[in-house]
Amino acid sequence: MSRPRSRRRYLQLLGSASLGVAGCLGRDGGSPSPTTEATTTDEPTTTYGPTSGPDERVTATPPGDPSLSPSGAWPQYRFDAGNTGYNPDVSVPADAEEYWRLNAGGSPVLDGDRLYNLHGRGRDRRALVRRDPATMAERAATPLVGYGVNSPPVVAGDRVVVTTFIEAFCLAADRDEVLWRGPEMDGIHGPPAVGDGVAVVSGGGFDGVPTQLRAFELADGSERWRYDLESDAKGAPAVADGAVFVVTGDAVHAVDLATGERRFRVEARTSEWTTPVATTEAAYLTTRDDELLALAPTDGTERWRSPGSGAPVVADDVLHVAVDGETATLSRDDGREAAARFSGAPHARARETMVVSGEQGRLAAYDTGEERQLWAHQTPEVQVADVISRGVSAAVPVDGAVYVVAADGFHGLGPARD
Structure with missing residues (x-):
């Protein structure tokens, strides 16, 4: 049986699994165009699960019961356009x-x-789905294309933007309608970043296709600018300080959000799957040497470096990054450790609570002020054919709930009941 357990591989998956699977199928020519007709097809009441071994089946038919009582927002991959993974509200x-x-x-x-x-x-097709956050009951589904859709989408006001392997789609947030799509740009692997009325998409991680960063007007999909990256970039872009930050296999690029002009290009031992994190004070990224770099957002000058893997979570005056299977808390000023470590790699932070997970599929929440564990949740392993899988790819916190995407299914966590 295959049971991947490499810590480096785990951290790579943690940084990229929630981006979804774009696939390398290219254009299929016969893919159906998206429809604006509401689609509310009921799913069969079947189950999925292993063909042998541990049986961890889950129902294929929402809604979930009992209902959660969530409130608050998590509008983009890693919460905001800068990919900070931190919601203080x-x-x-x-x-x-x-x-x-x-x-x-x-x-x-x-x-x-x-x-x-x-x-x-x-599912035999890919679709953007609007759901009830309390139960996950499907309200409407908009079919997109059959060859591959990247996840997750981005909510920006009254619009939702999502990328497929070759193009971006902009849909109405409150109804089943496609507002604009395109243009074709083969090799999109990650979600877009949306900031200041602009959707930024990184494409070209595909043989024979120019690797470009493109910016589109959110209002109508018209192209504002394009920037040549010269090598593959498969992570999510970050937007902060009036610039777009993207990482290729050999460099970090900063591009002016308004004009598409290069702000800086800094060579580094990076991976094309790296997702940078950016604020008005610094751009953060990790290297192939398991180092976290903090760069000045204006000119790329190195501010400091420290051990770290995967995308960090950046809060008000500290940041959290994976170091040797633990979450280290570093000062944003100088990169020095500022608190006790937590067991597991960081996913997200909500106010004073850090959410982390380990290689064995264990999710935990820690109080960052008191440096203590609040609770833990174990996600089961599943076996399909001869492959055993276990792990958490995404954890999204809001008021009253935590949504967890794991190898065995989609979990809804809420306050403990009496």
């Missing part, structure tokens, strides 16, 4: 338990009373 339940586990698609984004994600296991 929501509080994770101090004592949480599982309310339901469903076959309900990939990593979610939320905006008020709507949750958006992409269909996952067991």
